[in-house]
Amino acid sequence: DAKTxxxxxMESNEEEPVHLPxxxxxxxxxxxxxxxxxxxxxxxxxxxxxxxxxVNNRMASLAIAEDRKxxxxxxxxxxxxxxxxxxxxxMYSGGGADGLTFGKGTHLIIQP
Amino acid sequence: xxxxxxxxxxxxTKRGQNVTFRCDPISEHNRLYWYRQTLGQGPExxxxxxxxxxxxKSRLLSDRFSAERPKGSFSTLEIQRTEQxxxxxxxxxxxxxxxxxxxxxxxxxxxxTVL
Numbered sequence: 001d002a003k004t005x006x007x008x009x010m011e012s013n014e015e016e017p018v019h020l021p022x023x024x025x026x027x028x029x030x031x032x033x034x035x036x037x038x039x040x041x042x043x044x045x046x047x048x049x050x051x052x053x054x055v056n057n058r059m060a061s062l063a064i065a066e067d068r069k070x071x072x073x074x075x076x077x078x079x080x081x082x083x084x085x086x087x088x089x090x091m092y093s094g095g096g097a098d099g100l101t102f103g104k105g106t107h108l109i110i111q112p
Numbered sequence: 113x114x115x116x117x118x119x120x121x122x123x124x125t126k127r128g129q130n131v132t133f134r135c136d137p138i139s140e141h142n143r144l145y146w147y148r149q150t151l152g153q154g155p156e157x158x159x160x161x162x163x164x165x166x167x168x169k170s171r172l173l174s175d176r177f178s179a180e181r182p183k184g185s186f187s188t189l190e191i192q193r194t195e196q197x198x199x200x201x202x203x204x205x206x207x208x209x210x211x212x213x214x215x216x217x218x219x220x221x222x223x224x225t226v227l
Contacts, residue, residue: 032213041220042218042220043116043203043205043218043219043220043221044155044203044205044216044218045217045218046215046216046217049213085154087154099145099147099157099158099159099160099168099170100145100147100155100157100216101157102154102155102156103154104152104153104154105154
């Protein structure tokens, strides 16, 4: 699994878009990019994942660079509830079970 | 609520005592994972079950740690002869294997404090 690098913390205002960057320069061709987040006093929760194409779901969008060495999680309109630690995980998802390898993540602070 | 549940939510014990935590996964999920999280760090993978079989163990899982999932449903994690370094949040997650990537659903965790 490729190592990922994220900023320790970011701050944004409520109702504004948030772009959370992640570098994964050693990613292999079969590694997916997963994002999980952990709200205060809770276990992590899945946000989104992708391989090559940009992905959208009800929670967020994932923009993946053409060379796949970096990606950006986009929260289109942040709310106070989005304040959490966001983890970018690069790993192979070929059908076997995988223990997720979390780093320290990015602590997202949302200002009202 | 049909999410992953963990009991107890908090456990305080003295060094040298044994502790056991329980995880009840989402009912149809066949995969179950244990993680440990210390303050300021992301969760660290400990072990994983597919049904009742323990298929993977991290080198973080010392001989004092043992996990079981006897009937492929709930799981227990036991720590023998606890040490202060075992103080952490212990997280359980479950997923449904569907031939490809599967989303892991996490429980709220059990916070262990070893005095």
